[in-house]
Amino acid sequence: MPISNETVVRATGLGLTFQTNDGPVNALTGVDLDVRKGDFVSFIGPSGCGKTTFLRVIADLEQPTSGSISVNGMSPEEARKARAYGYVFQAAALYPWRTIEKNIALPLEIMGFSADEKKKRIERTLDLVNLTGFGKKFPWQLSGGMQQRASIARALAFDADLLLMDEPFGALDEIVRDHLNEQLLKLWARTNKTICFVTHSIPEAVYLSTKIVVMSPRPGRVTDIIESTLPAERPLGIRETPEFLAIAHRVREGLRAGHSYDE
Ligand SMILES: Nc1ncnc2c1ncn2[C@@H]1O[C@H](COP(=O)(O)OP(=O)(O)OP(=O)(O)O)[C@@H](O)[C@H]1O
Secondary structure (H helix, E strand, C coil): CCCCCCEEEEEEEEEEEEEECCEEEEEEEEEEEEEECCCEEEEECCCCCCHHHHHHHHCCCCCCCEEEEEECCECHHHHHHCCCEEEECCCCCCCCCCCHHHHHHHHHHHCCCCHHHHHHHHHHHHHHCCCCCCCCCCHHHCCHHHHHHHHHHHHHCCCCCEEEEECCCCCCCHHHHHHHHHHHHHHHHHHCCEEEEEECCHHHHHHHCCEEEEEECCCCEEEEEEECCCCCCCCHHHHHCHHHHHHHHHHHHHHHHCCCCCC
16 A cells, blocks of 8 residues: 655654652653554553553643644644544443444434434444444444454544544454554555554564654653564565564564563
8 A cells, every 4th residue: 555755643852841749850851753644553662651642642641741743734623623533442342232233323313413424324334344233232242353353444534534443453453453553454455544553562563564663761751763674465474584573573672662661
């Protein structure tokens, strides 16, 4: 899929310090990053390096304390009001008392879509995540992987160009995760979305991304940005190729360099 030169997210010298009872916590410091339209950007790093915080700043759920960030040329607040992104959380976060289609409908109701438009969007997004026919089920009637696909469908229902995904597959077993990784790549290729994706998994980051942002903690910062040289077409077997393993090696080295075992 083509990546254009159009910038979707631009962070310049971005920093965020939380004031806590135990003193200031530098969650992010001096982050410079450009995410272009059509990019699939993974954020990888140990716990506490600021991955979630960065996504939350994009989504206007946290405000930076230094530097700047723009989303589609707007401030995060303007982008939030313009529904410029969909957000997929770590856990599927579906309402158990609502059917899958009613879960997907929820944000559409808040936005005041007509019944017809809602129906169209629900059908289209269920199809995109291969859940056609499951709209009337309740979350507990679906497997963990299907629930996570349903929460992706909910984030896609706005049809925003930007998708923010915070470790969406972290709680799933490896086989389900592989399958969802493949499906997500297909969905990305089909929809031309820009994706910011948080993960702890090196193979997942390398398999999915056009760009891998390696981060390290205390203070949370970017230590390496790796542009992938892998082809857009990625069967799962690509993970055994020398090119894939070389990128994985560079990510691992970046993680090691940023990590002190004395901390
Ligand atoms: N609301 C908050 N108040 C105070 N400190 C916070 C807050 N949110 C995050 N932090 C701290 O900021 C740092 C970065 O947290 P963040 O959740 O972004 O890391 P992460 O890389 O996503 O971690 P994980 O992989 O465990 O999800 C951590 O030290 C965390 O404790």
